[in-house]
Amino acid sequence: DAGVTQSPTHLIKTRGQQVTLRCSPISGHKSVSWYQQVLGQGPQFIFQYYEKEERGRGNFPDRFSARQFPNYSSELNVNALLLGDSALYLCASSLGQGVAYNEQFFGPGTRLTVL
Amino acid sequence: AQRVTQPEKLLSVFKGAPVELKCNYSYSGSPELFWYVQYSRQRLQLLLRHISRESIKGFTADLNKGETSFHLKKPFAQEEDSAMYYCALKNQAGTALIFGKGTTLSVSS
Numbered sequence: 669d670a671g672v673t674q675s676p677t678h679l680i681k682t683r684g685q686q687v688t689l690r691c692s693p694i695s696g697h698k699s700v701s702w703y704q705q706v707l708g709q710g711p712q713f714i715f716q717y718y719e720k721e722e723r724g725r726g727n728f729p730d731r732f733s734a735r736q737f738p739n740y741s742s743e744l745n746v747n748a749l750l751l752g753d754s755a756l757y758l759c760a761s762s763l764g765q766g767v768a769y770n771e772q773f774f775g776p777g778t779r780l781t782v783l
Numbered sequence: 784a785q786r787v788t789q790p791e792k793l794l795s796v797f798k799g800a801p802v803e804l805k806c807n808y809s810y811s812g813s814p815e816l817f818w819y820v821q822y823s824r825q826r827l828q829l830l831l832r833h834i835s836r837e838s839i840k841g842f843t844a845d846l847n848k849g850e851t852s853f854h855l856k857k858p859f860a861q862e863e864d865s866a867m868y869y870c871a872l873k874n875q876a877g878t879a880l881i882f883g884k885g886t887t888l889s890v891s892s
Contacts, residue, residue, distance in 0.1 A: 710882030724878030766877045768815045774827040
């Protein structure tokens with residue numbers, strides 16, 4: 669298993685545009701979480717999806733949305749991009765929902781640059 | 784408020800020296816804490832969690848509720864320990880991790 673995969677690796681957008689990031693979890697994992705990591709900071713939680721339903725949401729504006737598909741892959745959408753959205757976006761998958769007993773496996777991330 | 788503080792941005796030690804990476808937290812109730820590590824050009828990965836009471840790669844961490852700390856320790860640092868270390872706390876809902884800003888550990892000979 670290649671582990672959690674994310675695409676694309678890098679992308680560059682301009683302010684006001686929209687972007688879609690994709691994540692494929694480890695086979696058998698039903699939970700996907702998204703984190704934003706700004707340079708010099710730790711990852712910050714955006715969303716958790718489990719069994720195709722949103723189970724948790726961090727303190728991000730409504731411009732951020734996500735969904736999980738029947739095969740448990742996930743997409744993160746960001747509308748009306750701002751310069752401050754430039755960051756590394758990490759996806760993590762786990763077997764179950766709770767983070768305490770279900771190890772989070774992280775992907776390599778997608779580096780988004782907004783110009 | 785739920786918060787994780789890692790006061791050191793960078794910790795430099797010599798090979799064979801003891802290491803202590805500091806982590807303090809703010810949380811209502813019983814916290815559940817983790818240490819994650821990111822080696823150069825690798826993914827973020829779990830190092831250890833306090834509920835498991837395990838020692839991984841010689842690292843240990845003890846939860847001190849009185850001092851609200853979860854410091855990571857290793858008696859003798861190795862060069863391969865050089866990495867970025869993040870302390871993380873489970874949020875109240877149990878659905879997410881709250882990360883600190885991270886500490887870069889540099890071990891030199």
